[in-house]
Amino acid sequence: MTRNNPPRSSGGRSGRSGRTSGAKPGQVAHPRWSNRPSRPAATDREGLTAQTAPLAPAEDRPAARPERERPSRDGGQGKAAGGGAPGGKGAASGKGAAPGKGGAPGKGGSAGGSGKKGAGAGSGAGAAGRKPARKQAVRPPKALRTAQPAMRTPSGEPLVGERYEVEVGPVAHGGGHCVARHEGRVLFVRHALPGERVIAEVTEGTTTSRFLRADAVEVLEAAKDRIPAPCPFAGPGKCGGCDWQHVTPGGQRKLKAQVLTEQLAKLAGLTPAEAGWDGSVEPVGGKLQAGEVPAWRTRVQYAVDEEGSVGLRKHRSHDIQPIDRCLIASEGVTELGIESRDWTGVATIEAIASSGSSDRQIVLRPAPGEQLPLVELDQPVSISRVDEQDLFHRVHGRTFVRERAAGRTWRISNGGFWQIHPEAPDTLVAAVLDGLDPQWGENALDLYCGVGLFAGALAERVGDDGAVLGIESAKQAVVDARHNLATLDNVRIECDRVETLLPRTGITSTDLIVLDPPRAGAGRETVAHLAGLEARRIAYVACDPAALARDLAFFREGGYRPVSLRAFDLFPMTHHFECVAILEPVAS
Numbered sequence: 001m002t003r004n005n006p007p008r009s010s011g012g013r014s015g016r017s018g019r020t021s022g023a024k025p026g027q028v029a030h031p032r033w034s035n036r037p038s039r040p041a042a043t044d045r046e047g048l049t050a051q052t053a054p055l056a057p058a059e060d061r062p063a064a065r066p067e068r069e070r071p072s073r074d075g076g077q078g079k080a081a082g083g084g085a086p087g088g089k090g091a092a093s094g095k096g097a098a099p100g101k102g103g104a105p106g107k108g109g110s111a112g113g114s115g116k117k118g119a120g121a122g123s124g125a126g127a128a129g130r131k132p133a134r135k136q137a138v139r140p141p142k143a144l145r146t147a148q149p150a151m152r153t154p155s156g157e158p159l160v161g162e163r164y165e166v167e168v169g170p171v172a173h174g175g176g177h178c179v180a181r182h183e184g185r186v187l188f189v190r191h192a193l194p195g196e197r198v199i200a201e202v203t204e205g206t207t208t209s210r211f212l213r214a215d216a217v218e219v220l221e222a223a224k225d226r227i228p229a230p231c232p233f234a235g236p237g238k239c240g241g242c243d244w245q246h247v248t249p250g251g252q253r254k255l256k257a258q259v260l261t262e263q264l265a266k267l268a269g270l271t272p273a274e275a276g277w278d279g280s281v282e283p284v285g286g287k288l289q290a291g292e293v294p295a296w297r298t299r300v301q302y303a304v305d306e307e308g309s310v311g312l313r314k315h316r317s318h319d320i321q322p323i324d325r326c327l328i329a330s331e332g333v334t335e336l337g338i339e340s341r342d343w344t345g346v347a348t349i350e351a352i353a354s355s356g357s358s359d360r361q362i363v364l365r366p367a368p369g370e371q372l373p374l375v376e377l378d379q380p381v382s383i384s385r386v387d388e389q390d391l392f393h394r395v396h397g398r399t400f401v402r403e404r405a406a407g408r409t410w411r412i413s414n415g416g417f418w419q420i421h422p423e424a425p426d427t428l429v430a431a432v433l434d435g436l437d438p439q440w441g442e443n444a445l446d447l448y449c450g451v452g453l454f455a456g457a458l459a460e461r462v463g464d465d466g467a468v469l470g471i472e473s474a475k476q477a478v479v480d481a482r483h484n485l486a487t488l489d490n491v492r493i494e495c496d497r498v499e500t501l502l503p504r505t506g507i508t509s510t511d512l513i514v515l516d517p518p519r520a521g522a523g524r525e526t527v528a529h530l531a532g533l534e535a536r537r538i539a540y541v542a543c544d545p546a547a548l549a550r551d552l553a554f555f556r557e558g559g560y561r562p563v564s565l566r567a568f569d570l571f572p573m574t575h576h577f578e579c580v581a582i583l584e585p586v587a588s
């Protein structure tokens with residue numbers, strides 16, 4: 001049994017009280033770039049450089065200077081409720097990489113909440129809630145922050161609840177919806193499939209809206225890839241986590257391939273062949289039969305309702321769908337038994353079950369005005385808390401989990417970014433290394449490097465005569481990356497935004513580049529800069545096909561073209577997938 005301990009430190013321990021210099025002897029590599037024009041040392045918000053930033057604390061101590069953004073790739077993939085307009089416009093029109101938000105304290109408070117006094121008030125965790133925020137604590141991943149509802153007053157007469165019989169057209173980018181039309185107006189319809197005839201019920205929009213959102217509430221003519229949704233919580237008006245529960249696994253991959261094909265054509269002017277892509281989205285972890293649901297999610301973000309019951313957010317809503325089990329949650333997450341507990345006093349729970357170790361972690365955000373209740377679980381689990389200023393505090397156990405990938409153990413602290421599918425890190429590393437074919441003695445950049453996954457893999461291949469520079473904006477991820485790669489003398493990790501630091505480095509050329517930006521992509525300026533570095537090959541790892549296609553167009557302006565593109569189904573049952581594009585100079 002695990003329970004949160006009586007009051008101790010509420011985390012946020014100053015890293016400086018431990019070591020005064022974060023750089024172990026030999027940890028910071030001096031790549032061959034260093035004989036190029038000297039550059040100012042990159043500093044983080046506290047003025048610490050790669051050499052002076054403190055190392056992470058030992059695992060049984062509170063987090064030192066915890067922090068970062070999330071994958072959400074959405075954590076990659078964490079999704080905030082109420083996303084942008086469908087059709088990929090958000091990513092396609094972005095003006096550059098989304099600025100990293102790690103480090104800055106967020107706005108306090110979160111939407112909703114019961115206002116009840118916390119159960120178990122006076123427990124250790126509760127007492128921890130009264131401590132003032134410490135300067136060293138930093139923002140948790142986006143997925144752990146509570147989204148603020150947009151305050152917009154729609155014009156026109158509301159059409160919500162109206163039902164139209166429509167023929168469903170092609171799948172659209174982002175959001176798991178297909179395009180349909182009713183009397184000339186576009187509808188983005190969820191729970192439908194291309195070619196179907198359905199009754200679509202409007203869920204958002206008015207008589208003056210540019211488009212309407214709708215759910216297919218009745219299927220009049222079904223597509224051949226349609227199956228009964230295996231999950232009882234999937235369907236119109238229910239859980240917003242999965243988009244394609246009603247589709248065969250092969251059908252899901254076909255939809256994702258259609259989205260990628262469309263984005264390549266629309267935003268990059270490329271056919272699949274021109275992009276070096278065979279047109280398939282590759283299954284990962286073996287092909288599944290219709291109706292089989294892979295339990296792949298090693299991280300699940302639960303929400304808690306007013307009664308203390310756990311659920312998942314509905315699509316584009318703060319409303320909660322109560323659940324007693326999430327079918328795509330990994331066994332490790334399910335075993336925690338989150339769904340069977342009373343979570344009164346808690347707003348959100350992120351459950352993390354490492355697939356590479358027995359580490360289990362839950363990150364709790366108390367409901368506004370509540371103290372953290374006493375938490376008891378049947379499994380050994382570390383517990384952390386995110387406060388109203390979005391600061392991260394250790395409550396019990398470790399502040400990190402350990403994962404295994406690419407022949408190494410990786411430490412990921414404070415719910416920081418790590419791929420969610422257990423096979424994702426090795427799959428992506430293999431695709432990147434296959435595509436780049438790094439040679440002994442080459443120099444490489446790993447941009448948006450997180451805890452150092454690609455930097456570590458590249459460093460092994462370029463060897464002592466080569467060098468790898470990783471750049472990452474989230475401070476705790478940088479601390480983790482330096483810890484994870486401490487034995488590699490040919491790696492250096494810098495903490496800053498890529499778009500800020502890269503032009504300052506003085507690096508004028510490199511052999512290889514990996515970039516794995518957040519969903520917004522790298523953007524025109526960063527791509528232009530990268531294209532000027534004369535890299536032999538570039539690997540672009542992308543979780544958003546629209547951002548990827550837009551950036552491929554920018555790379556073409558800079559003289560690079562994709563020579564191979566692979567797409568991987570690393571988020572089964574959802575509309576998400578991951579791509580790895582390999583680019584070479586057009587001249588070659």
Ligand SMILES: C[S@@+](CC[C@H](N)C(=O)[O-])C[C@H]1O[C@@H](n2cnc3c(N)ncnc32)[C@H](O)[C@@H]1O
Nearest residue numbers: 069100417448449450472473474497498516518
């Ligand atoms: C998709 S994750 C990739 C992480 C890593 N490559 C991996 O596979 O584990 C994107 C990373 O970029 C970081 N990030 C976001 N915006 C950034 C920026 N402007 N500059 C540098 N890093 C950024 C995030 O903190 C996150 O760690």
